Amino acid sequence: MKFCSRCGETVSQRIPEGDTKPRYVCDVCDRIHYQNPRIIAGCLPIHEDKVLLCKRAINPRAGMWTIPAGFMENNETISQGALRETAEEANANVEILDLYTVFSLPHISQVYMFFRARLTDLNYTAGDETIEARLFDESEIPWDELAFPVITQTLEYYFADRKIDSFPVRTLDIVYESR
Numbered sequence: 001m002k003f004c005s006r007c008g009e010t011v012s013q014r015i016p017e018g019d020t021k022p023r024y025v026c027d028v029c030d031r032i033h034y035q036n037p038r039i040i041a042g043c044l045p046i047h048e049d050k051v052l053l054c055k056r057a058i059n060p061r062a063g064m065w066t067i068p069a070g071f072m073e074n075n076e077t078i079s080q081g082a083l084r085e086t087a088e089e090a091n092a093n094v095e096i097l098d099l100y101t102v103f104s105l106p107h108i109s110q111v112y113m114f115f116r117a118r119l120t121d122l123n124y125t126a127g128d129e130t131i132e133a134r135l136f137d138e139s140e141i142p143w144d145e146l147a148f149p150v151i152t153q154t155l156e157y158y159f160a161d162r163k164i165d166s167f168p169v170r171t172l173d174i175v176y177e178s179r
């Protein structure tokens with residue numbers, strides 16, 4: 001951040017009085033610009049023994065497979081965000097079952113929250129940010145072409161949990177050492 005979104009003047013990084021962390025503070029109007037983690041909401045759409053994956057048309061990881069997910073918008077609930085992303089990326093109609101995986105990625109200040117969801121029809125198609133949307137059974141999953149570690153982890157949990165038909169919420173911190 002270089003400029004204050006309130007007055008347009010320059011900002012500096014400093015620790016405000018009474019605070020413990022450096023923040024962007026306006027040099028003129030003293031507005032403190034807090035920055036907080038972003039939440040990514042998504043669905044794991046399921047039909048019988050298959051899951052719906054989307055081949056990404058956009059970067060990052062264009063051409064790789066993901067489940068429909070994206071940044072939450074203001075003024076929506078986490079499940080509304082997951083449903084909206086599922087509609088946008090795969091034009092898929094789903095019924096949310098339960099929250100399933102929660103990942104914290106502190107090195108990039110992101111939190112992922114994925115729901116298990118049931119496809120209510122098979123009228124899905126590729127959305128604007130998707131090259132192709134298709135159902136995969138476990139043996140067909142393109143493990144080497146998955147877009148993000150959180151996708152791989154969610155699918156690993158799912159196919160393991162499905163064998164015992166029990167789907168507890170899985171919470172995992174994915175921490176990378178900073179170099």
Ligand SMILES: [Zn+2]
Pocket residue numbers: 004005006007008009026027028029030031
């Ligand atoms: Zn300002």
